[in-house]
Amino acid sequence: MTNKELAETFNLIADLLQIKGEVIYKILAYRKAAESLTNLGRDVNAIWQEGGVRALMEIPGVGKAIAEKIDELLSTGELAYLNRLTAEVPPTLAGLMQVPDLGPKKIKLFWKELGITTLPELEAAARAGRLRTLPGMGAKSEARILAGIESLARRTGRTPLEKAWPFAQQLLALLRAVPGVVAAEAAGSLRRMRETVGDIDLLVAATQPGPVMQAFSGQPSVARLLGQGDTKSSVEFTNGMRAQVWVHPPERFGTALQYATGSKDHNVRLRELALKQGLSLSEHALTRVDTGEEILCATEEEVYARLGLPWIPPELREDRGEVEAAMQAALPRLLSPSDLIAELHTHSTWSDGKASIEEMARAARARGYKIIAITDHSHGLGIVRGMRPEDVRARQAEIRAAQAALGDSIRILNGVEVEIKADGTLDYPDEVLAGLDIVIASLHVSLRQPRRQITQRLLNAIHNPHVDVIGHPTGRQIPHREPADLDMDAVLAAAAQSRVALEINANPRRLDLNDVYTRRAVEMGVLLSVNTDAHRPEQLDLMHFGVATARRGWAGPENVINAWGAERLMGWLEGRREM
């Protein structure tokens, strides 16, 4: 079983316990364990094989009871506890938790009173008017649930950042143009730059909410109004995405933005901390518990400062230790876009890129880079228009010409993205690789090989002395292609040992390494490189997605080779060529 499957199992247990009506802390314990496994960055199987139950208990949020359940699941693939639980609470009830406006209490009520255990049964009962007869229910609630069932079928799930981000920029432009608007910012998981977002949360500072609400929900692209109060509006667009906007007065914008940015868990931690200081934190203000006096915060910095903390960057606000780090003044110095002096992964018309080497170099220079590596594909199986070894030599003349045309304003590196073939060998002989300024090795084919085999391919590449960077290590594509089944513990350890950099591919449909593995890489001292993999000049602008992922993984400029400064980076690359 994978970490993900174990997490799903524990979340199922939590759902069932919640419907059953268990004490909240037991439910929280299962959810916390599930979250912890998801964010671990290590394969639970490896931990289990190394040290069994005892080692499992080292995982945060995993105690004896859950460690033993993991042990049982990994040994037998089954869990007696879950079998007993599902005999008592039908597991199909957990699925009903997905219906909007339907929670554990009502699910239990319908189950106990009407014997409803499945979605079709629920729908039939609602249509027959049987729900409205129950205590606390009425015709309106019944209709709401029916509408919820219908919207469930329509629901598209989480939206990739690739789509949500540009769409949010459009919405923000519209809001900022409304008269009286002082500021409009994206909040929620979008501001935290999660790789997918549930809905788009927008926050507006204005004294008069009316015009903002009107402009927002009156857009022609709005398909449905999901809810509208005085200062909060929630809509669904014709493209299926959902967005909500809050309007707060400018003098309360700090607390409002902090609240709306989340994450929920981060907010809970912060509010706990506030309470210990006699303050109640809400989206409206910090309030002294004893006197009721409000402390207004126009900026987030003030909110954190009032709690004795430095401002915490949104990308860190996932309750993964950032509050503790802030309390100890031990927040990392995170990578920022201006740290990057080089783009080390780009393509030209020599492979599947759409622009010439000179065009790419000019575009990189315009974005402030000192170095660009042109890393066209090798000709390997499955890669269209890759370079054969003789093309590499021919291309060098064009690189020299482009370099001459641009002078010393930017340095153009002669690189390749060499294919790691299905048999685990590289697509070019060592002599060819040795003549290049930089070598990225990447997997593109046979990504579904069994774990042992595909891991070995990557390890071969890492151990090749000519390889400098591993491109988009897991090969995933959001949302449709799962990462390869890699033993990431082994990959990270090998990369740390060989001083080969792992890429954080900035393309928002890749973001590979992801935030969790980046964090683990940082902890293990693995070098990173953030690159766009641009196939055309404007794709160089995707870099900020990669920077955000690096930041979510707690990476700073010291961890990222293309943030080192030109001299140090060139020294590193040249040093590797002499080994």
Added chain:
DNA sequence: TAGTAGTGACTAACATTTGCCCACAAATG
């Protein structure tokens, strides 16, 4: 149930809005 303080017991998860039914469940971060 986890974690910790201390070896059986205690604490832990906040603050708000909305909708609908009439006190509370669900949803938001």
